[in-house]
Amino acid sequence: MLPYPSGKLHMGHVRNYTINDVMLRHLRMKGYNVLMPMGWDAFGMPAENAAIANGAPPAEWTYQNIGDMKTQMQPLGLAIDWSREITTCKPDYYKWNQWLFLKMLEKGIAYRKTQVVNWDPIDQTVLANEQVIDGRGWRSGALVEKREIPGYYLGITQYADELLDCVETKLQGWPKQVRTMQENWLGKSEGVRFAFHHMIRRDESSASPLHLQGEGRDGDGFQSATDNFIQDGKLFVFTTRADTIMGVTFCAVAAEHPLALHAAKSNQEVADFIEKSKTGDTTELALALKDKEGVATGLFVTHPLTQEQIPVWVGNYVLMTYGDGAVMGVPAHDERDFQFAKKYALPIKPVIDLVKSYSIEAWQAWYGEQGVCVNSGVMNGMNFNDAIDYVAAQTKLHGGEKKTTWRLRDWGISRQRYWGTPIPIIHCDDCGAVPVPEKDLPVILPDDLVPDGSGNPLKKDARFLNCACPKCGKPAKRETDTMDTFVDSSWYFMRYCSPDSATNMVDSRSEYWMPMDQYIGGIEHAVLHLLYARFWTKVMRDMGLVKFDEPFTNLFTQGMLSAECFYRQDEAGKKRWFYPSEITIQYDDKGRPVSATAIEDGKPVLMGGMEKMSKSKNNVVEPKDIIAKFGADTARAYVMFAGPPEQSAAWSDSGAEGVYRFLKRLYTYAVSVKNASSSSPIGDFALLSADAKKLRYDIHTILSQANHDYTRLQYNTVVSAAMKMLNALEDKKSATCNDWQIARHEGLSILLRVLYPLAPHLTWQLWSDLGYAAQHGDILDAPWPTPDAAALTQDEIELVVQINGKLRGQIRVPKDASKEAIEALALADASVMRHIDGAVIKKLIVVPGRLVNVVV
């Protein structure tokens, strides 16, 4: 995944790109043609914030950072093809964002509508949910308002079915966790949508239905988000539990629902409630803790099956953004409805036979359970599925139907931001919103503006703003909203295949490289980026631009890197964080760390445990410091050695030092081997001495383990394997006989190749110093080592002898010993005999090559 150019390369980047590079070099040596490209996710808010702080254009800051990060990346020795480098804030890239957006407009995939957003009245901009803290803008501190403003949307919901199906059928190479998260995000629910009809006010004796159609349309002629929910006095609801329809005792609508807005006109209490729900904390936590609250509208609807009159309430727990913004209230079978009903003393009517006891307490344990309908008139005795079908059929007259509802909503891409791809639209007083003609692309973003923190500087830039309407030629204004930066990252990987094409977004070269065989990145992108990229790919496929359905065949999510942190807390509760270099740790006699003190005053400091590396906690490890101290090979190999790549790993300076020691030992050893013989000796492996054969056996055993670990991306144990090989080689270091030289050179050449993907610099040098390059060519072109079957066969093997599953002895047997011979040898072992001690042997189990188990 391409990085955001923050200017600082952190250890997370090092981990990500090292995994990539190790895989790449390994596969390259195995003969594959491999491509590792790199790019910069260069648009976005941090650049604008830096620009405000520095009083300089974001472009300057961004390009400076790209240069800085590249400089920090290069010493790591990543085999990146820089000729394909992509920078998303360059016009030759974002032109294609605009181009595809226009194509989507033509096809009806992109459209304009009004949206309810968090609006910061001081900064004059939309805020993302994460930017609203305690109901206030994170930068301005102003109370955030909910506003309906027009914006552009991409119809990702049109692809909901395919996006879900492919998770099952085409993403087998993705981690299960990510697939589940995508499924949850799509959130498919099957149920029934139906209407409560004949809406009345109870105090109206005429009881004539209200007609509310048309209310809620906004001024500019676009269809309002709040439209379509009421037709001819009908209140539509969606439910997954239509089988509980006979238990409905009220209906509840969202505060933004047209029905609530209508009721507010004649009911001050409702109006106050709606006003209250507009402000207030919108964070998830606050929502979860909030009490179920509501107010009666005074309106009643008719139950489609019983014809009973059902009161309509406004409820704060009903979401306008899901289903129809209205629910049927069944307190006996839904926890939220139950809480609401209890608070406002609404009736509770159980209609599913779940438990014999009808006490509310007993009932609550059964929320969500399916059962047989009871207390439900004609529906009595129906099971879940029959009841659903029945309700769908019975409500058909008033528009009832079985329906699938998705949690997924269309993707709003408009941002009231400067540093992003301009949306290629021109607003004309006469012609409305007119797409920029293809020949006029790209709409260039001026890169010399300096935002001052109040609103979008594009709105104040006459050069950008003023233009002629492409339709009628009259003076018009450009759209000043820019695209969500997730657009940039939705297809950049395809552009790597044809980065130089001036005439096409992608060309036929993408067929060679795409779909991507291996995508590697953080779990934090499990939903948004990966879902958008999948959607974007399918859109491009439907436009005939690419031929594949899914962009990423295999996905690998690497774990976080954390590091130990230390702090002191003053009386006010304020924490002071110490750098590890400012700390001394005390150990008990078993080597357990028991306390820590500050070097400056010798007084105690608290140990905060392992935390995600964070500037504020002073536990960030800088790649450049590590490279300066130990070199790139240590940095790479240690980051891989620290733990399995998919798990989070803890950084430890002494751990890195351990890897550093290993590389130094390897160097010293290789030099000694080189000095012992000028060229690598050649001889028949079969004729070697027993000692030399043992070395070959060890090396080739470790090699087969390492090869297996390479295939499953478990690079931590590959580093272990390299260490084991060196340990085996260093044994009998001083032996100088020819046999030993032969086995030693073979082992060392295997070790160097196994370690090369992890520590390419040192191994490349040694490979050439030892003369292997002259023999086999550059290490990168050398054949990947495979275990020699002859080396792996031993004349004698060791077997474990168990008695009742407990280890009691070892025996050495010839490799082709018969079962009978093994049994006899096992029972003759002194330790085994002692343990059997006359007991009756019931059974003898011989597992070839492994063990003997004596059951007594």
Place this chain on the structure above:
RNA sequence: GCCCGGGUGGUGAAAUAGGUAGACACAACGGACUUAAAAUCCGUCGAGGCUAAUCCCCUCGUACCGGUUCGAUUCCGGUCCCGGGCACCA
């Protein structure tokens, strides 16, 4: 609340198909070298017991309880805890 992961020494972790638990390292401790320190090298290193003994040997031990099996870190059922994701989604 729901859905995913995970729980193994002082620490990071290993154990490929159910077959010697703790490989490989780190830390700690002891020693060699050194005037000294660093670096380097060697040794000990799950808990408890037996013992003159850091020889041997025995018992226990992979969160907890139970099951399957000749044999379970691994498979099954239940419980607890930790991490991540989603969440008034009707």
